[in-house]
Amino acid sequence: xxxxxxxxxxxxxxxxxxxxxxxxxxxxxxxxxxxxxxxxxxxxxxxxxxxxxxxxxxxxxxxxxxxxxxxxxxxxxxxxxxxxxxxxxxxxxxxxxxxxxxxxxxxxxxxxxxxxxxxxxxxxxxxxxxxxxxxxxxxxxxxxxxxxxxxxxxxxxxxxxxxxxxxxxxxxxxxxxxxxxxxxxxxxxxxxxxxxxxxxxxxxxxxxxxxxxxxxxxxxxxxxxxxxxxxxxxxxxxxxxxxxxxxxxxxxxxxxxxxxxxxxxxxxxxxxxxxxxxxxxxxxxxxxxxxxxxxxxxxxxxxxxxxxxxxxx
Amino acid sequence: xxxxxxxxxxxxxxxxxxxxxxxxxxxxxxxxxxxxxxxxxxxxxxxxxxxxxxxxxxxxxxxxxxxxxxxxxxxxxxxxxxxxxxxxxxxxxxxxxxxxxxxxxxxxxxxxxxxxxxxxxxxxxxxxxxxxxxxxxxxxxxxxxxxxxxxxxxxxxxxxxxxxxxxxxxxxxxxxxxxxxxxxxxxxxxxxxxxxxxxxxxxxxxxxxxxxxxxxxxxxxxxxxxxxxxxxxxxxxxxxxxxxxxxxxxxxxxxxxxxxxxxxxxxxxxxxxxxxxxxxxxxxxxxxx
Numbered sequence: 001x002x003x004x005x006x007x008x009x010x011x012x013x014x015x016x017x018x019x020x021x022x023x024x025x026x027x028x029x030x031x032x033x034x035x036x037x038x039x040x041x042x043x044x045x046x047x048x049x050x051x052x053x054x055x056x057x058x059x060x061x062x063x064x065x066x067x068x069x070x071x072x073x074x075x076x077x078x079x080x081x082x083x084x085x086x087x088x089x090x091x092x093x094x095x096x097x098x099x100x101x102x103x104x105x106x107x108x109x110x111x112x113x114x115x116x117x118x119x120x121x122x123x124x125x126x127x128x129x130x131x132x133x134x135x136x137x138x139x140x141x142x143x144x145x146x147x148x149x150x151x152x153x154x155x156x157x158x159x160x161x162x163x164x165x166x167x168x169x170x171x172x173x174x175x176x177x178x179x180x181x182x183x184x185x186x187x188x189x190x191x192x193x194x195x196x197x198x199x200x201x202x203x204x205x206x207x208x209x210x211x212x213x214x215x216x217x218x219x220x221x222x223x224x225x226x227x228x229x230x231x232x233x234x235x236x237x238x239x240x241x242x243x244x245x246x247x248x249x250x251x252x253x254x255x256x257x258x259x260x261x262x263x264x265x266x267x268x269x270x271x272x273x274x275x276x277x278x279x280x281x282x283x284x285x286x287x288x289x290x291x292x293x294x295x296x297x298x299x300x301x302x303x304x305x306x307x308x309x310x311x312x313x
Numbered sequence: 314x315x316x317x318x319x320x321x322x323x324x325x326x327x328x329x330x331x332x333x334x335x336x337x338x339x340x341x342x343x344x345x346x347x348x349x350x351x352x353x354x355x356x357x358x359x360x361x362x363x364x365x366x367x368x369x370x371x372x373x374x375x376x377x378x379x380x381x382x383x384x385x386x387x388x389x390x391x392x393x394x395x396x397x398x399x400x401x402x403x404x405x406x407x408x409x410x411x412x413x414x415x416x417x418x419x420x421x422x423x424x425x426x427x428x429x430x431x432x433x434x435x436x437x438x439x440x441x442x443x444x445x446x447x448x449x450x451x452x453x454x455x456x457x458x459x460x461x462x463x464x465x466x467x468x469x470x471x472x473x474x475x476x477x478x479x480x481x482x483x484x485x486x487x488x489x490x491x492x493x494x495x496x497x498x499x500x501x502x503x504x505x506x507x508x509x510x511x512x513x514x515x516x517x518x519x520x521x522x523x524x525x526x527x528x529x530x531x532x533x534x535x536x537x538x539x540x541x542x543x544x545x546x547x548x549x550x551x552x553x554x555x556x557x558x559x560x561x562x563x564x565x566x567x568x569x570x571x572x573x574x575x576x577x578x579x580x581x582x583x584x585x586x587x588x589x590x591x592x593x594x595x596x597x598x599x600x601x602x
Contacts, residue, residue: 056414108406110592113350113543113592114588117592118589121585234421237417238421272425272429274421274422274425275421281414282415285418286399286415
């Protein structure tokens with residue numbers, strides 16, 4: 001897909017999605033598309049650290065959770081929601097820089113399990129301290145407009161994809177990809193590895209904090225520890241790898257595929273999608289490390305056209 | 314004071330199971346440099362295996378070890394053949410990362426499978442002697458848990474002896490030290506990997522059986538037990554089965570102290586905090602001996 005085609009397709013998709021609230025007859029369509037858009041944002045957000053900088057962050061949910069917690073607290077206390085969401089992103093980023101300075105002493109799989117432990121520590125603490133369900137006041141529920149949430153989700157998805165697109169082309173983004181391929185070699189050629197890894201984490205967690213804020217703005221009631229749950233990380237990881245890790249459009253394709261199949265399967269079997277996605281994920285790691293994007297490339301090569309080169313992380 | 318001692322005794326009893334849970338993970342990690350994050354799910358499967366044998370066929374859970382352990386051995390060989398055997402062809406760094414991802418997919422699939430097969434309810438095996446206790450001073454010691462601790466120690470001791478004495482056990486240890494050197498001395502490294510993975514899975518099956526008797530199993534315990542096993546591996550380091558057992562006891566005691574000092578909900582925290590601190594203090598990783 002050439003750049004002009006990709007951009008054109010993106011503009012058409014955003015325009016069509018923006019028109020949905022005007023034509024949709026029921027809330028269920030908007031609710032479903034909200035979930036799709038949230039995943040379309042969350043997977044590329046995770047992909048910034050994993051796919052570009054090559055660090056598998058299994059504590060990602062902690063930053064989504066911090067964003068949700070901060071936004072909900074400030075918004076409930078009467079702050080405007082935009083300010084509350086910005087504060088959520090700020091808190092998530094501050095937490096990430098604090099944690100990252102320590103956690104980035106760990107490499108590869110140790111970084112992964114270390115961040116998983118950190119995420120669980122935060123989830124358990126929040127669950128212990130705030131064990132009551134958080135519910136919006138009746139006055140807020142009366143004024144609740146789903147379309148507002150939907151447009152914010154669309155804006156977040158566009159913002160995320162724009163940021164990833166710009167990052168991948170920037171000097172910093174190229175440095176991150178060099179770290180992913182070989183950290184020692186990158187440092188030897190003058191790349192500041194720790195600085196760029198922290199930058200990737202900061203960008204990823206700022207967006208994750210915004211997404212968490214959106215979650216807090218969208219849901220009428222939930223347990224405060226719910227957004228800290230490891231499944232938020234696991235979903236993003238599955239989607240990213242199934243779609244194509246380290247690419248811009250891979251996680252988007254993965255998210256659409258994932259949410260549609262999940263909803264379709266949930267009609268008959270609750271949670272059955274995880275059995276299928278777990279198996280699919282293993283198959284992709286073993287046989288097709290580039291995910292759906294690589295599969296498409298191979299199909300195109302079979303059809304006689306030149307396949308795009310895919311850089312595997 | 315009695316309350317504290319009681320907590321510590323219970324901590325020691327579950328600590329033995331932490332040691333057994335970690336022993337399998339440690340063996341696989343040490344030999345293959347493969348991190349199977351679905352280890353907790355294998356423990357869960359062992360627990361459900363024993364639960365089924367008890368509920369459907371009336372097997373005593375301790376006797377069912379004689380079926381669950383060989384079953385887990387075969388399952389481990391199958392998993393090696395189908396999944397993890399492919400990972401060991403990669404370089405060591407890629408091995409750990411790819412095995413982490415495969416284990417992760419396996420964990421998700423097994424969690425979903427367990428909900429299908431056994432529902433999300435907590436299950437535990439209640440035998441006629443389940444309530445039997447021993448009174449020592451003011452302290453109550455549940456007999457089933459005491460027996461589990463002794464069995465865990467016996468199993469770890471048996472694996473330790475096999476690794477130390479048996480010819481193939483020594484081959485496994487040589488492979489763990491340096492697989493290239495082992496290969497040059499004529500050791501079948503692939504077979505050593507297969508054996509290590511199968512034995513590690515069998516230890517997980519045994520741990521699961523003991524968990525289902527003294528405690529309970531549910532489809533969501535997998536991640537929890539993987540983390541416990543990882544914590545113990547980080548605390549104890551690799552390469553020593555008795556060391557892993559002691560590491561398990563230490564975690565059990567630390568949890569008991571945390572629960573006593575800060576309240577029950579903080580029991581889960583102490584291990585994770587220890588884990589992170591040790592990991593960051595020794596960032597060269599778990600291979601350091």
